[in-house]
Each structure stands twice: as C-alpha cells, then as structure tokens.
Amino acid sequence: MTAVLPSRTARPDRPVGGRLIDQFEYGLDAPICLTWELTYACNLACAHCLSSSGRRDPNELSTAEAEAVIDELQRMQVFYVNVGGGEPTVRPDFWHLLDYAIGHDVGVKFSTNGIKLDKTRAAQLARTDYVDVQISLDGATAEVNDRVRGAGSYATAIRALENLAEAGMKDFKVSVVVTRENAGQLDAFKELTDSFGAQLRITRLRPSGRGADVWDQLHPTQAQQRELYNWLLANGVGVLTGDSFFHLSAFGEALPGLNLCGAGRVVCLIDPVGDVYACPFAIHENFLAGNVRDEGGFQRVWQQSELFADLRNPQTGGACTKCAHFDACRGGCMAAKFFTGLPLDGPDPECVQGYGESALAARDLELVTPRSHIDHSHSGPVRGQPTLLGIPSIPSKICDESPLAGLDLR
Amino acid sequence: MTAAVTPVEPPAEVAFDPARPWRRARSVALRPEPFGALVYHFGNRKLSFLKSKTLVAVVEALADHSSANATLAACGVTEAQHPAYVKALADLARSQMIEPNPEGTP
Numbered sequence: 195m196t197a198v199l200p201s202r203t204a205r206p207d208r209p210v211g212g213r214l215i216d217q218f219e220y221g222l223d224a225p226i227c228l229t230w231e232l233t234y235a236c237n238l239a240c241a242h243c244l245s246s247s248g249r250r251d252p253n254e255l256s257t258a259e260a261e262a263v264i265d266e267l268q269r270m271q272v273f274y275v276n277v278g279g280g281e282p283t284v285r286p287d288f289w290h291l292l293d294y295a296i297g298h299d300v301g302v303k304f305s306t307n308g309i310k311l312d313k314t315r316a317a318q319l320a321r322t323d324y325v326d327v328q329i330s331l332d333g334a335t336a337e338v339n340d341r342v343r344g345a346g347s348y349a350t351a352i353r354a355l356e357n358l359a360e361a362g363m364k365d366f367k368v369s370v371v372v373t374r375e376n377a378g379q380l381d382a383f384k385e386l387t388d389s390f391g392a393q394l395r396i397t398r399l400r401p402s403g404r405g406a407d408v409w410d411q412l413h414p415t416q417a418q419q420r421e422l423y424n425w426l427l428a429n430g431v432g433v434l435t436g437d438s439f440f441h442l443s444a445f446g447e448a449l450p451g452l453n454l455c456g457a458g459r460v461v462c463l464i465d466p467v468g469d470v471y472a473c474p475f476a477i478h479e480n481f482l483a484g485n486v487r488d489e490g491g492f493q494r495v496w497q498q499s500e501l502f503a504d505l506r507n508p509q510t511g512g513a514c515t516k517c518a519h520f521d522a523c524r525g526g527c528m529a530a531k532f533f534t535g536l537p538l539d540g541p542d543p544e545c546v547q548g549y550g551e552s553a554l555a556a557r558d559l560e561l562v563t564p565r566s567h568i569d570h571s572h573s574g575p576v577r578g579q580p581t582l583l584g585i586p587s588i589p590s591k592i593c594d595e596s597p598l599a600g601l602d603l604r
Numbered sequence: 605m606t607a608a609v610t611p612v613e614p615p616a617e618v619a620f621d622p623a624r625p626w627r628r629a630r631s632v633a634l635r636p637e638p639f640g641a642l643v644y645h646f647g648n649r650k651l652s653f654l655k656s657k658t659l660v661a662v663v664e665a666l667a668d669h670s671s672a673n674a675t676l677a678a679c680g681v682t683e684a685q686h687p688a689y690v691k692a693l694a695d696l697a698r699s700q701m702i703e704p705n706p707e708g709t710p
C-alpha cells in the first residue's frame with residue numbers, strides 16, 4: 195500500500211513574503227521541531243504509547259553514531275531537539291549524550307516518565323543550562339493516570355516532580371495527553387502543575403502506535419473537545435500545546451501554538467535505529483524518508499527525500515478545501531487520518547464539524563486500518579501493567595459513549 | 605557561525621534608538637532559510653523569524669555601521685520602507701535579538 199498524499203499542485207514555487215505559516219508549508223532548510231527517540235526500551239507499557247515501545251532494538255544507534263547525529267544537527271543549526279523514546283533515560287549513555295548535545299549548541303528538551311530522576315539527577319539538571327525536562331502524566335489522580343500508564347507510574351512522576359522542584363529546576367513541564375478519562379481534570383492538572391512551579395503542556399491523543407488500539411475508547415468526545423477548546427481559550431497563554439489542537443480552531447478562534455501540520459515541513463522524527471519519519475506520530479513505512487546512517491546522513495534525508503518534497507506543498511484539493519474553516523483547521527492531523535483509515539485530503543477523524551465521525555462511520559466494514567510493522571511492545575506481562583489493556587476495545591460508532599459514562603472522574 | 609553556549613544575564617530592556625549603534629546579540633544565531641532566516645537566542649531560548657532577505661542583511665551588517673539608520677541606508681532600504689524596517693528592528697531589540705553595540709561610535 196502506498197501513501198495517498200493530499201492532492202497538491204505540482205511543486206509550486208514558494209511565494210515571496212506573506213504569512214510565516216504559508217512559508218512553513220513549503221518546508222525549511224532544517225527542522226524546527228525535531229523529535230529524536232533515543233530508545234524503544236521502556237520500563238512502562240502505557241496503553242497509548244505512540245511508538246509501541248517496550249523492548250530495546252538491537253540495532254539502536256551506538257553512542258558514536260548518536261554523537262555523529264548531534265554533530266550534524268549542530269552543522270545544520272538545529273538549535274534544540276525534543277528527546278523521547280521509549281524511556282530515554284534508561285539508555286546508559288543518556289547523560290553523556292545530553293552533555294554532548296549541549297556542548298555542541300543543540301539544546302535538549304526531554305520527555306520522561308521520571309524513573310531515573312532521583313535527587314542527584316534533579317540537582318544535576320537544575321545546574322545545566324539548555325536542558326528542559328517534561329514529565330509525562332496522564333491523570334491528575336493516581337487512579338486515572340495508572341489505568342493508562344500502569345500501577346505506580348503516578349507515584350514515580352510525582353516523586354520526580356518533587357525532586358525537580360526541590361532542586362530549584364526552572365521551567366520544567368508536566369506533559370498530559372488529553373483522553374476521555376482525564377478531559378475533566380484540566381483544572382486539576384493546572385493546579386498540580388502550579389504547585390510544583392512547573393508549566394503545563396497538553397497534547398492530543400493520536401491513533402499512533404499502541405494508541406491505535408485504544409483510540410476508539412480514549413479519544414475525547416465531541417462535547418469534551420468543545421470544553422477543551424473553551425478551556426484553552428481561557429487558559430491557553432500559559433499552557434503549551436505544540437501543534438496538538440489546531441483542528442479545534444474550526445470552532446471559531448485560532449488557538450496559540452503551531453497551526454498547521456508540520457510533518458516533513460518543519461517537523462520530523464529520528465527513531466532509535468536512525469530511521470527518519472515525517473512525524474513522531476507517523477512511524478509507518480509510508481512516512482519513512484530515509485535513515486541517518488545512509489550516505490549524506492540526516493541532512494540529505496531532510497533536504498532531498500522524495501517524500502518530504504511531496505509533503506512540502508500546500509494542499510489544494512480534497513473535501514476539506516471546500517470547508518469554511520479550512521484556513522484555520524487545514525484538515526487537521528495527517529497521522530490521525532492515516533491510522534484511522536481515512537483519506538489524507540479529507541476531514542480529521544475529530545473534525546469539530548462532525549465530518550470526521552461520519553467519515554469514520556462510512557468506512558468500509560472490510561477496511562483494515564494501516565498498522566505499523568514497527569512494534570517493540572513488551573511481549574510478556576509487565577509489572578504494573580495498565581489495567582486498561584485488559585479491556586477489549588469497543589468499536590467506534592457515531593453514538594459512541596464513554597465506557598465509563600456515569601463515573602465521576604473529577 | 606555558531607553562538608557560544610554560555611549563559612547570559614538578561615540585559616535590562618533598552619528602548620530602540622535607530623540613531624545609535626546596534627549589533628546582533630552575541631548569544632543569537634541566524635540560520636538562513638529560503639524566505640529569510642530563523643533567529644535563535646541561546647540565552648532565553650526564543651525562536652523568531654526574519655521574513656525578508658534584506659532584513660537578514662541589515663541584522664548582519666548592524667555592527668559595521670555607526671547607527672541602525674546608517675545600516676538601513678547601506679543595505680539599500682528605501683525611504684518608503686524605512687519605518688517598517690525600524691519597527692522590525694525595534695521588535696528584535698525588545699526580544700533581545702539585537703543589542704546596543706558598545707564598540708560602535710554614533
């Protein structure tokens with residue numbers, strides 16, 4: 195199966211001047227949102243892991259290869275990278291690579307479940323410039339968090355937050371994936387984050403990796419999306435969202451953040467084995483542009499791959515271009531459409547106009563949604579395994595209600 | 605060109621006076637892009653964009669001239685464009701992407 199990219203005119207010339215966002219559609223000489231997943235190994239087994247992480251890949255980039263990537267990023271003037279995994283801190287050379295990157299003008303923002311952030315590491319991080327830490331937390335209470343991330347994971351995250359705050363770390367983040375189960379806890383997340391002097395970051399659940407298995411059950415309802423939109427309008431300035439919620443702009447006002455799909459344009463992923471994908475949420479062969487181990491390295495992949503050239507054009511055809519909200523919403527998230535089996539030039543599955551739900555309902559019953567062949571999930575039972583995993587996923591229907599309806603999760 | 609990764613004390617905010625000498629801030633790097641440049645401040649980690657190649661040339665040439673006005677003239681900025689460029693430079697001064705040049709002689 196080949197990717198059916200949204201219809202675009204044949205590589206039009208970049209316009210001169212105009213809005214920055216229109217320039218971004220044509221791509222940049224180097225990414226501004228580069229995610230680098232250092233390992234597929236993880237101590238947890240979160241039900242919605244975007245990269246299906248768990249086991250280390252034996253083909254992981256070596257320390258020397260990772261250093262070479264950093265050298266290249268420095269040459270390309272990629273001023274910072276978002277480091278993730280898997281759990282990046284379980285790589286024995288993680289702290290070395292962190293120092294190496296910072297020493298080469300590549301700042302690091304890393305995401306962690308907090309497992310290694312004891313008092314000593316917290317103090318070390320507080321002393322280091324150009325490092326940002328974000329702790330993943332998907333429930334403002336242990337009950338809601340641990341159902342998705344696994345027993346004990348809430349306590350681990352809170353301990354890490356306490357250690358960072360105590361060490362005097364500045365600007366660390368609490369990173370939340372909004373789900374049907376925690377959407378009512380936004381104020382509680384804000385309070386919790388404020389109590390540590392941290393900043394809140396909330397992102398969208400996408401049906402990527404193991405997220406595909408639980409998306410029907412966990413993605414926010416239409417009503418929750420509306421509440422989320424209102425909440426972001428009221429609280430948005432102090433809350434980070436990346437490019438998560440621009441599809442909600444179709445409710446009316448544009449939200450702060452990156453308001454376009456930057457995949458292959460300003461966004462990309464380097465995975466633990468050096469494969470370069472258009473986006474961290476698009477680990478699938480259709481979005482694989484090359485490998486940093488190839489001749490010419492990352493720079494050549496970024497600047498010359500066919501796939502990225504195809505993505506670097508404005509979308510001109512498809513149902514969404516006729517929608518009154520297209521300029522704000524731009525048809526939403528490519529990965530969300532792809533992994534739910536929807537056409538890439540049509541509406542987002544969470545289209546706030548409801549076109550996504552009808553498109554999902556109209557999917558062919560025989561349709562097998564695309565799956566990634568990259569899966570590093572733990573093969574046996576994991577200590578503290580999320581309880582959500584035991585529950586069979588419920589097929590999506592238009593009238594789909596939360597399986598937990600009636601439970602007060604606040 | 606690389607900016608040294610050394611922590612900088614945030615300087616006190618200075619009003620932008622185009623009659624005075626300026627320079628690209630020492631902890632700022634410019635990355636050329638097809639439409640202009642990306643600007644990165646290693647101190648406050650702010651990202652910004654210069655949306656025209658002339659503006660990129662102006663920012664790079666600031667340190668060679670006795671004032672911002674002289675730089676604009678040297679880079680071929682017309683009278684008509686002058687106010688827009690002064691405003692762009694004032695924005696850059698506010699976000700500490702350019703700073704007063706103590707070595708310049710107004």
Ligand code: SF4
Pocket residue numbers: 400437454455456457461473474475476526527528529530
């Ligand atoms: S595919 Fe989705 S997550 Fe990836 S860059 Fe586009 S909008 Fe963002």
Ligand code: SF4
Pocket residue numbers: 441444513514515517518519520523524525526540541542545546547548549550
């Ligand atoms: S139809 Fe497309 S552009 Fe319009 S709101 Fe829905 S997803 Fe966005």
